[in-house]
Amino acid sequence: MASTPPVSRYPARAPDAPGLPARRAALRLLDAVLRRGDPLEIALHGASQGIVDRADRALVHAIAAETLRHLPDLDALIDSATRNRLPDDAKARMVLRIALVQALVLGTPPHAAIATALPLVDGGPRKLVHGVFGTLMRGTATLPAVPALLPEVAARWAEQWGEAMPEAAAKAFVVRPPVDVTLRDPTETAMWAERLGGESLAPGHVRLPAHDAITELPGFDDGAWWVQDIAASIPARLLGTGEGRHVLDLCAAPGGKTMQLAAAGWSVTAIDQSAKRLTRLSDNLARVDLSASVVTADLRDWAPEAPADAVLLDAPCTATGIYRRHPDVLHRIGPRQIAELAELQAALLIRAADWVKPGGTLVYATCSLEQAEGEAQITRFLAENHAFTIAPPEAEELPQGVTATAEGWVRTLPLPLADKGGTDGFFIARMVRH
Structure with missing residues (x-):
């Protein structure tokens, strides 16, 4: 039973x-x-x-x-x-x-x-x-048209940039960020701007109207372009054409700058410590039919066999410059995290400087709105490394609406290009080794 x-x-x-x-x-x-x-x-x-x-x-x-x-x-x-x-x-x-x-x-x-x-x-x-x-x-509750920043964030940015900056940052917070694409062939800029129904702010760039189905747009499957905020494209733009010379792209994944450099004729070695992110980089290179040497390594332990003609260090940072796309950064990042990352950046910058040939170029970049990760970092580096000097960009090297500072570096804040959808927050410095 x-x-x-x-x-x-x-x-x-x-x-x-x-x-x-x-x-x-x-x-x-x-x-x-x-x-x-x-x-x-x-x-x-x-x-x-x-x-x-x-x-x-x-x-x-x-x-x-x-x-x-x-x-x-x-x-x-x-x-x-x-x-x-x-x-x-x-x-x-x-x-x-x-x-x-x-x-x-x-x-x-x-x-x-x-x-x-x-x-x-x-x-x-x-x-x-x-x-x-x-x-x-x-009670018909509503939220303000312009969201309030966290008080500690607003105070920190006001201290660094003045009162107008956090006000502009709050206004940008509620605007959907535009979609920028970088073209594999900059000579086709006008054609792709027309085909995609967008606006170009620089050679090799198109800003698209709001669009969700990115992979369904013309040219994606053919590898004619990739998504990349226009500010994020500036570091590689400042290295110009490669003509077969060797460049180290440090902290390279997911590969937007690697693809730019390869498309511009550089022989690229792309290094990142995340194997998973480098897999994505390799997939991106395959889609756009470009090539680079890919290395999985921690830059604190790795070194090249010989100095390179150019080094691009897109350093690990707080990413407060991309707060519009990733609002969580404003809740996770404070003075302690900024100080810790600034210390790492300084160490990586010193190592990267040793990998540049005499006469070569070093580009340092962070997607951060914190001066400790940009202006203060380079000011200290130049004071301690007299072999390097700032090489200010020419106007034609920069997108419309973006200008170099009096110091010769580039800083994008929420204010520039606000009428066209704005940009991510970036700091970029180009330096030449004597």
Whole structure:
């Protein structure tokens, strides 16, 4: 006689309501960024485990990214509707942020936003969350047209750049960044600008109108171009044509600058310590039918067999210059991280300088809006390395709207090209070894 299966002491968990797994994943993702300091793009994979549908994964990313973009303003709304301020790390506050950003930014109907938010409280103060959300919705809550920067970020940037800079940065925060592409053949700039329906701001560049299906555009499958912010293209532009000379592209992945240099006739050795990112670089080179020697190595341990004609060091940095695309950086980066990365940059810059031939060129770049990673770095380097001098760029070497500073280097901030969609924040210095 067959035995009767034992009855579980615990009731089976009810299946998740539609849309709830994505909201639960968004909660995990925000916790990873705000509590652990993980980069949003890296934490997304772990937070979205079990979510297969691409649209649902995109929703997870959108909820988290827009929550981070509007966090100070979301918190101001929540605080306006609570008698006692919720702790910053309270789950009720995080769940309210998620519900509000869906209703006020992503266009989710309020009833759906709160229905998928309440289960996230997990037996906590559901009544409080429901009441605060209802109060704000009945009061026709809105978010400011220009999101507020985190106070500590605004203060740091104002101290470095003046009060106008954080104001411009806040305005740029809410504008969808444009899509820039770099052309494999700069002589075809006019043709590709017409075919892609875009505008060129420099030879070999086209700025596209808003477009989501990038891989479906003409020329992508043929490898005629690749996506690269116009500011990110400046470091390689400052090295000009290679004519077969040798260049070291340090911290090269995912390969935008490597492709630029190869297309410009340089013999490129691309070095990065991430094998995974170098696989992507190799795939990108194959798509555009360009070649480079690819090396997986930590620059603190590696050295070339002989000095090169040119070295491009796109140094590891805080990436605060790409905050528009990655709003999590403003929540993860502070004085400690800036100081740590500045120390690493200084060490890499000294090593890279030894790998430049006499008469050769060294380009240093960071996608950071922190002077410690740009201006201060090069000022100190030049004071200690008299074999190098700044080689200021000529106007024709730079995109429209970008100019060299009085010191001879390039700094892109949110102000230039604001009327055309802006640029990422970059610092670039070109130096010649005597």
